[in-house]
Amino acid sequence: MGDVNQGLRVCLLSGGDSRRMGRDKALLPHPSGGVWLTALVDQLLPLGYPVQVLSRHREHAEVLGLRPGCSVLLEPPPWNGPLQALAKVLPPLPGEALLVLPVDMPRLRTAVFHQLIAAWNRAPEHAAVAHDGQRLQPLLAVIPSTSPFRSCLDQQLQRGELRWMDWLTRVPYRSVPLPAEALLNANCSADLSALEG
Template structure:
């Protein structure tokens, strides 16, 4: 999609993991390297959203304008620091989320401000999703109000909900498996075929 960039959210404080999630190794590559490799074929530019510059040499970094304010701050910086018309956000701690799922989200977005997967449980998956520039004003308002949850933004924009049942060919349990703790990393390593 022209004018769309990929932005990898680098994982914030990683308190539950106890170390920088982006640098965690899985199947011989860091989580950051895995996600960057998946997004690169789809987007002309792939950036890493960081709270402070200089964290990931060799990657194009987008430093938050509001460090410590979470994913919405990363999305705000992506729009304000680039000329992108749309941003595909991808959390670094989704080691099995790949290009096929991202491409499906792009294809299904239509003209909506955002395109987000909604699970059968009703839970949204806003950290592997597409956001258009029309989100900038409402997301800035959310941040100014101290509302940091992405759900606050989704309540204010035209969101194309991509229902889990619309994606029967994709294994969403695996693709959207979030790795936040050492125990979850061990399970992900087993799923990736590591001992």
């Protein structure tokens, strides 16, 4: 499957503190082997784009080891959520874009990423944001680096506003229907049974 944009990068957000889960979600065992973090990276690498993992946890870099095509950026404090994390990794140059995703969607597969990238390629001046048929899944998206994406992001953070959805309402985006079962995520122990079912 040929994706047309050569300025695309990938960032897996893996720096949360997993308070509601009570343990590090990235290091939960994955049914296909390894842990959620390694399983997702192994689904991202076949896309052929540079993959970066953004995390505050040194253990994540150790678990990933030396995977060709994958790098780990250790996020310095303060840690104020995914929008601030996005500001650290959104490419600075016009004409580039970022496929961003959270570590707590362990059912994501390479084919789903291809679907999202293909939808973005049809309208690259908009962000392409995953939709599960019921609601947006805003942390799974392809985001251009051009204006107004970067400028709105910087302005919002300067005001101390940290909500991702607030930023998304200020930029042009299109929702992309994707298979709901692939977008299941887990925020607490009770959610794990749905993923295992």
